[in-house]
Amino acid sequence: MEENTDSSFPNTGLGLSGLEPDDGAEPVLHGVHSVRSASQSTLDPSETRKFQRLANKWWDEQGEFAALHSMNDLRVPFIRDNLLNVTGGRQWGRPLSGTRILDVGCGGGLLTEPLGRLGADVLGIDPVEDSVRTAELHRSFDPVLRERVQYRACPLEELSEEEAEAFDAVVASEVVEHVADLDTFACCCCQVLKPGGSLFITTINKTRLSYALGIVVAERLLGIVPDGTHDWEKFISPVELERLLESSGLVVQSVRGMLFNPATGSWSWTQSTAINYALHAVKQGEEPQPERARSPAETEDHAVSSDARDEHLVKLKKWQLPCFT
Numbered sequence: 229m230e231e232n233t234d235s236s237f238p239n240t241g242l243g244l245s246g247l248e249p250d251d252g253a254e255p256v257l258h259g260v261h262s263v264r265s266a267s268q269s270t271l272d273p274s275e276t277r278k279f280q281r282l283a284n285k286w287w288d289e290q291g292e293f294a295a296l297h298s299m300n301d302l303r304v305p306f307i308r309d310n311l312l313n314v315t316g317g318r319q320w321g322r323p324l325s326g327t328r329i330l331d332v333g334c335g336g337g338l339l340t341e342p343l344g345r346l347g348a349d350v351l352g353i354d355p356v357e358d359s360v361r362t363a364e365l366h367r368s369f370d371p372v373l374r375e376r377v378q379y380r381a382c383p384l385e386e387l388s389e390e391e392a393e394a395f396d397a398v399v400a401s402e403v404v405e406h407v408a409d410l411d412t413f414a415c416c417c418c419q420v421l422k423p424g425g426s427l428f429i430t431t432i433n434k435t436r437l438s439y440a441l442g443i444v445v446a447e448r449l450l451g452i453v454p455d456g457t458h459d460w461e462k463f464i465s466p467v468e469l470e471r472l473l474e475s476s477g478l479v480v481q482s483v484r485g486m487l488f489n490p491a492t493g494s495w496s497w498t499q500s501t502a503i504n505y506a507l508h509a510v511k512q513g514e515e516p517q518p519e520r521a522r523s524p525a526e527t528e529d530h531a532v533s534s535d536a537r538d539e540h541l542v543k544l545k546k547w548q549l550p551c552f553t
């Protein structure tokens with residue numbers, strides 16, 4: 229398989245590593261929740277500092293997180309449809325009813341809220357306490373969400389000890405490119421998933437094109453995201469991410485390329501995973517059973533047969549796509 233990546237791209241030293249110089253000193257983090265020693269933590273202090281500064285900007289649809297708002301047009305249906313394929317569940321209006329989702333690195337809850345509106349019980353976690361406060365405040369305006377969406381300021385590794393095999397799905401959207409230890413992060417995601425549960429990741433590939441468009445154009449020239457948001461060295465190719473997830477006990481089901489159009493501010497699916505991509509993986513083991521009882525009509529008309537589910541689970545590597553770099 230042709231790998232859609234170029235991890236040999238040199239570090240140009242053009243300030244790729246964030247907003248603040250890394251002087252090697254132990255950082256003091258205000259409003260950032262941390263419980264473990266640095267060697268076991270997924271937290272990168274320079275990354276959490278960036279989001280600390282933007283913690284009250286999450287719900288400005290024209291602001292720094294505008295591209296995340298519009299990304300919901302792709303990622304919400306991607307999560308919903310893949311979950312329904314795996315579980316065979318359907319409930320019109322609230323299709324994710326009975327599904328427990330963990331949104332890791334939820335920020336201000338831009339993705340957490342729509343998942344709650346689809347009927348899921350969602351726990352959003354983020355290490356930046358001020359972002360969690362923003363998310364809680366925004367949720368408080370919607371009585372429906374108050375029942376279904378909870379937030380907590382904590383790192384994933386803290387939760388993985390308490391909530392082993394507790395979630396039907398884990399979502400980490402635009403997060404893995406900000407974590408310090410991706411192996412620990414993947415292990416923790418796997419640990420909190422029920423056997424057969426789904427992991428959804430959206431992130432940025434490590435290619436020349438992602439450097440040119442994602443950092444030079446999007447950050448420095450057009451200011452679509454704040455300059456210094458991304459460190460190219462932390463980007464990861466779909467192939468490398470699949471390898472890492474499989475070593476944690478997850479099987480990748482599908483990967484789809486995503487393309488942002490700066491002229492319209494909108495996203496579309498694309499054949500190429502050279503810049504942004506969405507990935508769905510399933511934890512090996514038993515498949516989760518939908519918790520609610522279905523009516524006979526629903527079972528006949530809409531439930532996916534176990535044969536169809538098995539077929540879905542063996543559809544691997546359907547994303548061998550052309551390399552754009």
Ligand SMILES: C[S@@+](CC[C@H](N)C(=O)[O-])C[C@H]1O[C@@H](n2cnc3c(N)ncnc32)[C@H](O)[C@@H]1O
Binds near residue numbers: 270356
């Ligand atoms: C680009 S934002 C994405 C927010 C949200 N997932 C969305 O798409 O709207 C990245 C988020 O990851 C969080 N984050 C950074 N390091 C993290 C870590 N090690 N574990 C979990 N979340 C982290 C940041 O605080 C920030 O809220």
